[in-house]
Amino acid sequence: MSSSDILDTSHAMARKRTHDEVSLIASSIRADDTVLVTCPDTEFGGWHVSGSLLQSVVHNKKYTTLLEEGTAKELYIPNCSPLEVELFLQWLYFGSYSEESGFAKKLSWNLGELQNTGLEITSASSTNVMVWAVKAAWLSWYLGAHLEAPQFQNYAMTRLFDAYERQDPKATVDFDLWTISNRSLPKVALFFEEMVIRNWGDTSVVDHTREEWSLLIVKHESFRVKFMKGMAVSLEKRREEPMKLEHYLIEED
Secondary structure: OOHHHHHHHHHHHHHOOOHHHHHHHHHHOOHHHEEEEEOOOOOOOOEEEEHHHHHHHOOOHHHHHHHHHOOOOEEEOOOOOHHHHHHHHHHHHHOOOOOOOOEEEOOEEEOOEEEOOOOOOEOOOOOOEEEHHHHHHHHHHHHHHHHOOHHHHHHHHHHHHHHHHOOOOOOOEOHHHHHHHHHHOHHHHHHHHHHHHHHOOOOOOEOOOOHHHHHHHHHOHHHHHHHHHHOOOOHHHHOOOOOOHHHHOOOOO
């Protein structure tokens, strides 16, 4: 299946989602298989989810041990927002999640912690914003990495890949997002790295006027080698070969 086929399938599945389907799935969950999923700031009590379904995609032993033993009545997922969990649960039951068209507050890193993880829609005229679809995909990959759910991570990568192919709203490669990704999300960091090199010179995609890029090129040897090789050819030449989604996917076995 090609990258476009994967993305088209994801959109089609999202359009088919209905209230009746949600009700049907909720009613089909056996009482003895239900696990309450919670996270920080869960004000409504959490989500009642099929334990067996969670076990089929989550491989983090912190959670799977409890699920396998059948003793888990509640699974608490730290360091994420309710909207992130909802994206995961949409994907878990439907194979895709719904996307908003617009912007959200830009992610940042401060004192060793991820900041501004909320997915509330923000005005495009506000300062420090990013495309909602990019933020949702990044956070989904981040959550998937914590859960050790490679299928969800790969789905998140398809959404990230697609978000950067759209012209409206047009997503830019943010320096801060690249550096945050480079801390613990290697495949996501690779995607941004290649986006930067491929589009360097086009300020509508990469804001290369920021001084931080120069410091990064000096300090990050592996990136510097790739960057200098890329700069040996023109912007048009670098863009001739399309990026391939499969380069940024991870093994699911």
